[in-house]
Amino acid sequence: MVEWTEFERTTIQDIFSKMNYDVVGQQSLARCLVVYPWTQRYFGNFGNLYNAAAIMGNPMVAAHGRVVLHGLDKAVKNMDNIKAAYAELSVLHSEKLHVDPDNFRLLGDCLTVVVAAQLGAAFTPEVQAAFQKFLAVVISSLQRQYH
Amino acid sequence: MSLSANDKATVKALWAKISPKAEDVGNEALSRMLYVYPQTKTYFSHWSDLTPGSAPVRKHGKKVIGGIGLAVEKIDDLFAGLLTLSELHAFQLRVDPANFRILSHNILVVLAMLFPDDFTPEAHLAMDKFLARVALALSDKYR
Numbered sequence A: 001m002v003e004w005t006e007f008e009r010t011t012i013q014d015i016f017s018k019m020n021y022d023v024v025g026q027q028s029l030a031r032c033l034v035v036y037p038w039t040q041r042y043f044g045n046f047g048n049l050y051n052a053a054a055i056m057g058n059p060m061v062a063a064h065g066r067v068v069l070h071g072l073d074k075a076v077k078n079m080d081n082i083k084a085a086y087a088e089l090s091v092l093h094s095e096k097l098h099v100d101p102d103n104f105r106l107l108g109d110c111l112t113v114v115v116a117a118q119l120g121a122a123f124t125p126e127v128q129a130a131f132q133k134f135l136a137v138v139i140s141s142l143q144r145q146y147h
Numbered sequence B: 001m002s003l004s005a006n007d008k009a010t011v012k013a014l015w016a017k018i019s020p021k022a023e024d025v026g027n028e029a030l031s032r033m034l035y036v037y038p039q040t041k042t043y044f045s046h047w048s049d050l051t052p053g054s055a056p057v058r059k060h061g062k063k064v065i066g067g068i069g070l071a072v073e074k075i076d077d078l079f080a081g082l083l084t085l086s087e088l089h090a091f092q093l094r095v096d097p098a099n100f101r102i103l104s105h106n107i108l109v110v111l112a113m114l115f116p117d118d119f120t121p122e123a124h125l126a127m128d129k130f131l132a133r134v135a136l137a138l139s140d141k142y143r
Helices: A006-017 A021-035 A037-043 A052-057 A059-071 A073-077 A079-085 A087-096 A102-122 A125-143 B005-036 B038-044 B055-073 B083-093 B098-114 B121-138
Strands: none
Touching: A006 A073, A006 A125, A021 A037, A021 A052, A021 A059, A021 A102, A021 B121, A037 A059, A037 A102, A052 A059, A052 B121, A059 A073, A073 A079, A073 A125, A079 A087, A079 A125, A087 A125, A102 A125, A102 B098, A125 B005, B005 B038, B005 B055, B005 B098, B005 B121, B038 B098, B055 B121, B083 B121, B098 B121
């Protein structure tokens, strides 16, 4: 089981309670598709992804970014057993969506960059460490049902 | 993933914006690397203070960001331009190249924090590619 300090718990709850899911979700997914273009392979039916401007303005990307970010709520609410909370989502990503798990890290990095831009100086090294630890646990749980 | 003319122009333009704050960027990036990825502290066991923003960290952050600035200048031929630095890292410092990716990530995070309007997705893409090429050039002499 993952050990969380009081600071880590508070930090994660704080970040997500103040988060604008529409903006952060859209920006993170769009940024991932721009910076790591091979990730577009999973979104063949999303229409125009031909350049950065198209991706940033694509409504399907925005909608899906929101879905993905709300997927993190499960972990925020179940920090003491993220592994169990994500069992179904892990099977989904492996068996149905066939997502290479390395992509979780790429999206996680983009989410970190977007949150850093939102929080500015408030994104201290300590806050960054807590946030990245949280993402690492989520990513590890999402990978667990891959066989 | 080589650098297009557009990538180079984007990196140079972004660098021009951030160079007034280069020292802060270096300090923040190095501080975060040491704090968020504690395994990187193993290279600095000879320092008195490894906490974020300490004197040795700030001093070294300045040196490291100076190296990145040099890389921007030599962007058209990174392998030749960073030859001496590559030899330094290969034969003396012997930093495991996996750590270049870690530092690069922290540089990107700091750029997003300090320059949220300038660090657009296009700038992020160009910078990520550039730092990856710098890492490649730095590891060129390793073996």
